[in-house]
Amino acid sequence: MILADLLVGAFAALALPPLFFLPALALGLLYLYRCTQDASSTRQLALHAFFFGLGYHTLALSWLTNAILTRAHEFWWAVPIAAPGCALILAPLVVVPVLLCRLAPEGLSRMVLLAALWTLADMARVFIFTGFPWNPTGSVFELPGLVGDILIQPAAFIGIDGLTFFAVLAGLLVWHGHKARVFLVGFFAVWIGAGWYRLAHPSLLPVTNPVVALLQGNLQERDILSRSGALNAFRLYLRLTSEGVAKARGIAADRSIVYLWPESGFPGLLDEDEAARRLIAQAGDGAWGMIGSDRRDAENRFYNSIMALDESGQIQAVYDKATLVPFGEYQPRHIPFNLLPDQLTPGKGLATWSLPALGAVGPMVCYEIIFSGHVIGATRPNWLANVTNDAWFGNSAGPRQHLATARMRAVEEGLPVAQAANMGITAAFDGSGHELGRLPWGQPDSLVIALPSPQLPTIFSRYGRSLPIILCAFGVVLAVFLGRHRK
Numbered sequence: 001m002i003l004a005d006l007l008v009g010a011f012a013a014l015a016l017p018p019l020f021f022l023p024a025l026a027l028g029l030l031y032l033y034r035c036t037q038d039a040s041s042t043r044q045l046a047l048h049a050f051f052f053g054l055g056y057h058t059l060a061l062s063w064l065t066n067a068i069l070t071r072a073h074e075f076w077w078a079v080p081i082a083a084p085g086c087a088l089i090l091a092p093l094v095v096v097p098v099l100l101c102r103l104a105p106e107g108l109s110r111m112v113l114l115a116a117l118w119t120l121a122d123m124a125r126v127f128i129f130t131g132f133p134w135n136p137t138g139s140v141f142e143l144p145g146l147v148g149d150i151l152i153q154p155a156a157f158i159g160i161d162g163l164t165f166f167a168v169l170a171g172l173l174v175w176h177g178h179k180a181r182v183f184l185v186g187f188f189a190v191w192i193g194a195g196w197y198r199l200a201h202p203s204l205l206p207v208t209n210p211v212v213a214l215l216q217g218n219l220q221e222r223d224i225l226s227r228s229g230a231l232n233a234f235r236l237y238l239r240l241t242s243e244g245v246a247k248a249r250g251i252a253a254d255r256s257i258v259y260l261w262p263e264s265g266f267p268g269l270l271d272e273d274e275a276a277r278r279l280i281a282q283a284g285d286g287a288w289g290m291i292g293s294d295r296r297d298a299e300n301r302f303y304n305s306i307m308a309l310d311e312s313g314q315i316q317a318v319y320d321k322a323t324l325v326p327f328g329e330y331q332p333r334h335i336p337f338n339l340l341p342d343q344l345t346p347g348k349g350l351a352t353w354s355l356p357a358l359g360a361v362g363p364m365v366c367y368e369i370i371f372s373g374h375v376i377g378a379t380r381p382n383w384l385a386n387v388t389n390d391a392w393f394g395n396s397a398g399p400r401q402h403l404a405t406a407r408m409r410a411v412e413e414g415l416p417v418a419q420a421a422n423m424g425i426t427a428a429f430d431g432s433g434h435e436l437g438r439l440p441w442g443q444p445d446s447l448v449i450a451l452p453s454p455q456l457p458t459i460f461s462r463y464g465r466s467l468p469i470i471l472c473a474f475g476v477v478l479a480v481f482l483g484r485h486r487k
Contacts, residue, residue: 002051009055015140016060018400025140026171028056029114032094033172036102036110045102046095053094057087060135063401066394089128093121108176109482115169116475119468123161126371129326133370135401138163142404149434153195155411156458160372161468165475199432202455207382209451210359211252213244213259213287214420214428218444220391230267234276236444237265241283244446248287252450256357257287259446260420263304263366263389266293270307271315281313288357292365292387292420295320301345304329306363306387308355316355320347321365350377361385362415369419370405372412373464380461382454383416384409391423395441399425407433414455431455 012028014021032052039045064082097117104110118137125133138160141151155163170188173180217236241259248257270276270293280289288310295305295318303320310316321329321344329344350368354360362381366388369375375384386406390399403425410417411433418428424441428449439447460467 001048005048005051006055006058009052009057010059011055012052013056013059016135016137016397016401017139017142017404018397020140020143022140025137025167026174028052029168029171030175032098033111033114033175036098036114037106042099042102046099049095049098050091053091054084054087056094057090057135058083060397061086063393063396063398066392066396066398086132090125090132093124094118097121104479104483107482108173108180109479111172111176112169112475112482113479114172115165116472116479118168119161119165119472119475122164123465123468126374130323131371132326133372134405136160136164136372137167138165139401139404139408140167142407149199149432150192150195152408152411152433153198154191155408155433156198156414156460158467158471159412159460159465160408161465162471165468165471169475199434202430202432204431204453204455205382207359207453208255209383209416209453210256210258210357211248211448211450212385212418212428213241213248213257214418214426214439214447214449215240215244215259215261215265216421216424216426216439216443216445216447217262217265218423218442220423233267237261238279238283240444240446241280241289242285244448245283245285245287247446247448251448255450256359258358259284259287259289260385260387260418261289261291262420262422262426263292263387264294265387265420265422266291269294269296271295271318274313277309277313277315279313280309281311284309284311286311288355290358290361290363290385290387292389297345303347304344304365305347306365306385308353308358308363310356317353319351319353319363319365320345321368322347322349323368323371325367350375352377352379352381354379359383363387366390366402369409369417370402372408373460375409376413376461380457381415383418383451384413386417386419387421388419389422390425399423399441403427403438407435412458412460414458414461416451416454418449418451 008028008031011024015025035048061083100117101110101114104113122136141163142148219233244259291307295303306319307315308317324346352362360381362384364386369386393399406417406419407429410429414431416430420426426447427438428436430452431454436449437447439445
């Protein structure tokens with residue numbers, strides 16, 4: 001029984017990015033639903049759901065092993081337990097909706113209730129440590145290319161969590177008989193038509209965004225740990241900056257130009273190195289830059305930061321990463337043993353910079369872009385800039401899943417998103433989530449994109465995650481009504 005639960009759960013995870021094998025999710029949900037019918041006791045059903053969730057999240061997070069291997073000499077003991085350990089924390093969020101949905105009668109009522117409760121449990125992941133909403137089930141709609149562009153458009157209204165509700169419900173209804181399948185065909189015909197229309201008729205604001213040069217150096221962590229390696233990395237990014245700015249001038253001479261170095265792209269403390277800032281400004285040749293760099297304050301606390309450099313190399317703004325990665329950048333207080341030799345300090349929160357050349361931009365660092373409904377500060381920017389170092393993930397599903405979240409944030413907020421990654425994948429999206437260009441994993445180069453205008457604020461950007469919560473509440477009410485009607 002346990003082995004079957006684990007295997008089916010892992011199989012269901014094949015529907016997630018980057019494979020998008022959608023039948024796997026439908027088959028996995030059918031298995032869980034049949035468990036709610038056939039389990040002889042609540043305890044047996046809980047075990048089915050727990051081991052299903054363990055298999056599902058272990059495969060979905062298998063890329064975590066790559067992050068451990070980058071420092072295997074220190075954390076060798078964590079290599080076999082990284083992904084299963086995180087899955088162990090997330091698996092109970094599968095158990096709860098499966099147990100509660102059994103309160104509804106078998107059939108349509110139970111299916112609707114399971115979809116609503118599954119979505120609410122998925123949303124609850126933001127409360128685990130600093131939050132870990134990685135791989136929400138709704139990301140199965142983020143197929144590459146035009147098909148995915150169309151399918152994810154409803155996220156502008158209901159967010160990724162609303163897509164989760166419909167993904168789970170569709171995965172269950174496909175097994176509910178001929179009438180349900182006919183309904184699904186009609187429903188998704190309307191979905192696709194509305195998505196196509198929105199994609200073809202964006203509501204753009206009269207704002208001119210800059211041309212961005214996104215830099216990808218393709219450097220592994222071990223390449224910059226030595227003094228000579230750090231110097232070579234710095235020289236590489238200087239060269240990429242010069243090349244990227246030159247390309248940008250050839251694309252749009254009438255727009256301002258911004259170059260983006262990835263997370264920790266500067267191998268040191270940029271605010272304490274005036275000579276390095278002068279060299280960067282020379283390479284930028286009159287353009288402004290956003291540089292990923294560590295920073296320390298007067299109390300010797302360290303931050304993971306982005307710094308805005310003007311054309312002379314002066315720092316005009318600093319953003320400190322506010323949401324840190326648990327066990328990667330900070331140690332949760334209630335864990336009784338220490339796993340990290342060094343810890344970072346969180347910043348004050350999301351911000352919007354309004355600066356010459358950059359315009360109104362929302363800076364973010366890596367992990368922060370995975371939080372649906374929480375990527376905008378007090379003032380709405382005209383574009384989002386995310387810098388990351390996905391070298392930790394290796395050439396795995398991790399960088400591709402991370403990029404999928406950036407695409408989804410673009411749709412939810414109606415804003416262009418530019419993401420610069422050290423090893424890849426570097427890319428940019430317009431406010432409809434359409435990809436404007438990318439650099440594949442492992443290719444050192446500069447990607448130059450003339451960012452389009454932002455769109456009018458979306459419904460989701462105004463009301464946030466309250467909308468998928470309302471959708472789930474409606475699902476619960478509908479399930480109760482259907483259950484009573486059946487009785």
